[in-house]
Amino acid sequence: MSQTPAAPSSKPFLRALGGEAVWPPPVWLMRQAGRYLPEYRATRADAGGFLDLCYTPDFAVEVTLQPLRRYNFDAAILFSDILVVPHALGQHVAFKQGEGPVLDALKDEADLAKLDTGRVLDHMRPVLETVAGLSKAIPETTALIGFAGAPWTVATYMIEGGGSKDFATTKAWAYGRPDLFARLIDTLVTATGDYLIAQIDAGAEAIQIFDTWAGALPEADFMRWVVDPIGRIAARIRSERPGVPVIGFPRGAGVLYPTFVRETGVVGVSLDTSVPCDWAVEAVQPLAVTQGNLDPIHLVAGGDAQDAATDHILRTLCGKNPHIFNLGHGIVPQTPPENVARLMERIRNAARPVEA
Numbered sequence: 001m002s003q004t005p006a007a008p009s010s011k012p013f014l015r016a017l018g019g020e021a022v023w024p025p026p027v028w029l030m031r032q033a034g035r036y037l038p039e040y041r042a043t044r045a046d047a048g049g050f051l052d053l054c055y056t057p058d059f060a061v062e063v064t065l066q067p068l069r070r071y072n073f074d075a076a077i078l079f080s081d082i083l084v085v086p087h088a089l090g091q092h093v094a095f096k097q098g099e100g101p102v103l104d105a106l107k108d109e110a111d112l113a114k115l116d117t118g119r120v121l122d123h124m125r126p127v128l129e130t131v132a133g134l135s136k137a138i139p140e141t142t143a144l145i146g147f148a149g150a151p152w153t154v155a156t157y158m159i160e161g162g163g164s165k166d167f168a169t170t171k172a173w174a175y176g177r178p179d180l181f182a183r184l185i186d187t188l189v190t191a192t193g194d195y196l197i198a199q200i201d202a203g204a205e206a207i208q209i210f211d212t213w214a215g216a217l218p219e220a221d222f223m224r225w226v227v228d229p230i231g232r233i234a235a236r237i238r239s240e241r242p243g244v245p246v247i248g249f250p251r252g253a254g255v256l257y258p259t260f261v262r263e264t265g266v267v268g269v270s271l272d273t274s275v276p277c278d279w280a281v282e283a284v285q286p287l288a289v290t291q292g293n294l295d296p297i298h299l300v301a302g303g304d305a306q307d308a309a310t311d312h313i314l315r316t317l318c319g320k321n322p323h324i325f326n327l328g329h330g331i332v333p334q335t336p337p338e339n340v341a342r343l344m345e346r347i348r349n350a351a352r353p354v355e356a
């Protein structure tokens with residue numbers, strides 16, 4: 001029996017992930033829902049705590065839609081956080097205003113043994129309800145992105161008990177007790193895979209896996225703790241939910257970006273701000289659909305410098321090869337919303353570069 005090929009999507013973001021050099025390039029911004037928007041701050045105040053916002057579908061749907069209303073982005077990203085996975089596994093997680101996340105740090109084997117993958121999907125019910133609500137609420141041409149943190153980055157928060165400058169405790173586990181650390185990573189691969197498959201079943205059309213701290217590891221450990229776990233999650237999605245594109249974000253991977261793409265099999269890869277665009281055209285675009293990589297601080301500074309940096313990405317990464325316009329990391333709270341409007345206008349009105 002021959003399979004009917006899927007109808008080409010009317011969603012520019014999904015067309016780009018399918019390999020089409022869409023013009024103007026589809027655009028969304030990492031952390032597009034957040035504190036730079038006054039309407040986000042108002043909803044967050046109504047919700048109470050940050051986790052209440054994540055676990056109350058009406059609020060979470062509302063804050064996901066807020067940046068779409070202003071800027072008509074090509075994709076919506078589920079409003080949640082990467083740290084709902086440790087929370088779902090039974091670890092204590094809190095978000096303190098002005099302090100960022102605080103977790104009860106995992107100290108030993110006994111703490112590891114308490115993590116329970118069996119409770120993840122039940123815990124995530126409200127988040128999955130948000131995904132289902134969003135898939136009905138977003139405009140027809142907007143794609144819905146589900147996401148999770150990568151095992152390595154999530155493990156750093158679980159072991160350090162929050163943010164960290166040098167990940168010294170996590171690295172000491174990874175290097176000194178790789179057997180124990182592998183158990184944590186395996187737990188996260190299972191929980192994250194279950195959670196992402198459930199997001200797809202609730203309506204997510206693409207998945208992004210955030211490995212914010214991938215660049216902290218030397219090569220051999222990058223292969224073992226970044227590439228291998230993300231590769232296993234991506235392979236599971238390919239086999240259990242074929243056709244749903246996965247975007248990896250191995251922030252700080254540098255010259256290992258091509259290796260990351262080849263070894264994980266991701267369809268898309270998000271380039272951080274430090275990746276030179278001309279290098280990415282040669283080294284990464286033949287292997288995957290790229291996304292990125294405007295410095296989020298350009299959206300703070302604004303003006304001609306923002307325009308010039310935007311044009312550089314449009315002229316190099318876009319037009320010839322499929323590319324999704326985005327930032328190289330999340331938008332920051334001090335961003336003036338009018339600079340995002342300026343960016344959108346610049347991208348949507350740009351003339352397609354003439355092919356050399």
Ligand SMILES: Cc1c2[nH]c(c1CCC(=O)O)Cc1[nH]c(c(CCC(=O)O)c1C)Cc1[nH]c(c(CCC(=O)O)c1C)Cc1[nH]c(c(C)c1CCC(=O)O)C2
Pocket residue numbers: 029030031032033034035044050077078079080081082083095097099100101147149163210212329330
């Ligand atoms: C490392 C990481 C986290 N969370 C995330 C990452 C990976 C991406 C990256 O590197 O930026 C991912 C994330 N966090 C959030 C989203 C929502 C969707 C979106 O992008 O719009 C996404 C995709 C909401 C959030 N997650 C958080 C906020 C701010 C919370 C508030 O309203 O006070 C938002 C909107 C809190 C958070 N969450 C995290 C930290 C360190 C903090 C505190 C620092 C900060 O406030 O930015 C962990």
